[in-house]
Amino acid sequence: MSTDIAKIELEGKSYELPIVIGTENEKAIDIAKLRAQTKYITLDPGFKNTGSTKSAITYLDGENGVLRYRGYPIEQLAENASFLEVAYLLIYGELPTKEQYDEFIASITNHTLVHEDMKQFFEAYPPKAHPMGVLSSMVCSLSTFYPESLDPDRDENAVNLTIHRLIAKLPTLAAWSYKNKMRHPFMYPNNNLDYCENFLHMMFAMPTSEYKVDPVVASALNKLLILHADHEQNCSTSTVRIVGSSHANLYASISAGISALWGPLHGGANQAVIEMLEQINADGGDVDKWVEKAKDKNDPFRLMGFGHRVYKNFDPRAKIIKKACDEILNKLGIDDPLLEVAKKLEAVALEDEYFKARNLYPNVDFYSGIIYKAIGIPTEMFTVMFAIGRLPGWIAQWKEMRENNEPIGRPRQIYIGENERDFIPMARR
Numbered sequence: 001m002s003t004d005i006a007k008i009e010l011e012g013k014s015y016e017l018p019i020v021i022g023t024e025n026e027k028a029i030d031i032a033k034l035r036a037q038t039k040y041i042t043l044d045p046g047f048k049n050t051g052s053t054k055s056a057i058t059y060l061d062g063e064n065g066v067l068r069y070r071g072y073p074i075e076q077l078a079e080n081a082s083f084l085e086v087a088y089l090l091i092y093g094e095l096p097t098k099e100q101y102d103e104f105i106a107s108i109t110n111h112t113l114v115h116e117d118m119k120q121f122f123e124a125y126p127p128k129a130h131p132m133g134v135l136s137s138m139v140c141s142l143s144t145f146y147p148e149s150l151d152p153d154r155d156e157n158a159v160n161l162t163i164h165r166l167i168a169k170l171p172t173l174a175a176w177s178y179k180n181k182m183r184h185p186f187m188y189p190n191n192n193l194d195y196c197e198n199f200l201h202m203m204f205a206m207p208t209s210e211y212k213v214d215p216v217v218a219s220a221l222n223k224l225l226i227l228h229a230d231h232e233q234n235c236s237t238s239t240v241r242i243v244g245s246s247h248a249n250l251y252a253s254i255s256a257g258i259s260a261l262w263g264p265l266h267g268g269a270n271q272a273v274i275e276m277l278e279q280i281n282a283d284g285g286d287v288d289k290w291v292e293k294a295k296d297k298n299d300p301f302r303l304m305g306f307g308h309r310v311y312k313n314f315d316p317r318a319k320i321i322k323k324a325c326d327e328i329l330n331k332l333g334i335d336d337p338l339l340e341v342a343k344k345l346e347a348v349a350l351e352d353e354y355f356k357a358r359n360l361y362p363n364v365d366f367y368s369g370i371i372y373k374a375i376g377i378p379t380e381m382f383t384v385m386f387a388i389g390r391l392p393g394w395i396a397q398w399k400e401m402r403e404n405n406e407p408i409g410r411p412r413q414i415y416i417g418e419n420e421r422d423f424i425p426m427a428r429r
Helices: 034-038 074-080 083-092 098-109 118-124 131-145 156-182 195-204 215-227 235-244 250-261 269-282 287-295 316-332 337-351 353-357 364-374 379-403
Strands: 005-010 013-021 027-029 058-061 066-069
Touching: 013 034, 066 074, 066 083, 066 316, 074 215, 074 316, 083 098, 083 156, 083 195, 083 215, 083 379, 098 156, 118 131, 118 156, 131 156, 131 250, 131 379, 156 195, 156 250, 156 379, 195 215, 215 316, 215 364, 215 379, 235 250, 235 379, 250 379, 269 337, 269 364, 269 379, 287 337, 316 364, 337 353, 337 364, 364 379
Parallel strands: none
Antiparallel strands: 005 013, 013 027, 058 066
């Protein structure tokens, strides 16, 4: 924190506002009392320059391509940690000891099943139902099966039980949303498998045939989930916090986050990558033609999966997942025209001065879309995969907000509508 102040002059009067400095030297002007002192508010559409909270969870430096969870570089975590180890770190603040980790794993494993009555909910959805809509609804429905979770102020053990249930059950709900869409029989969790292996089992196994999880695929999925686990105050995370600020239960708050993630400007970006590749392939696969279209300011076509609204340099997550992407493609040896288009597009973009000068490098959405396509995840499930990865971050943010007793979120506005006017009865209009 800092004792420095900022001065603002309004209508001939000078006001002092405190300056807040974070542990990584991030600086902010604290305007919490601005309206009370001046009758003014700030206007910041999209909250691009507004800090809504102080958080100890994730540090992101877009200019220098830095991402850390609780101080640990994302590169080290992706290379050495399991997804559930990272989940524990995000939620509880420190890496677990072996005893803590074993207890955490045991608790997660013990809660992977969902209530049999929830099958009826799945079966009521039509085959065309989008898995994200199903997942959001089913997560919110969990609160009806665990009514004790409706009080977020219960003791720590009760809150932890809700957290563990949610982490355990989300992959089951996600896999079942896919199985129901395909009208395939549900596969129950196999608790002899680890978190990623179990999800792949529930997605792709069938009662009539054996499914063996490829360790390369499981490893790549583990990395992807870690890379997506948290990303500071993005749209869905801010949604979880603002819904939770009303003291809504964790299930309802996470359900809202899933709905926010659904949007194509947020979690749907990797799906947009595959749709772009399909468009290029359908046109004959001439990558150079489409690169030129992307350079043309008068052409509405835009390359999806390149550049990032936060990272002004290379997306640090993309550097990590590119290696896993290469391993997946080499191991599986898939002959897919879309993947060939993707590799050509990547090669052009990494060498073309137009893209290099604008820092339009392939981002994590570009590579994650390719990986999901390669391992057989349907395009509509891409955002569901994102939600599984982001869950620990959402939980950590909800938990931090509640523990800090943050007030209910209530943004202000500038009214630009009609001034006061008299109502005219229908007969006189």
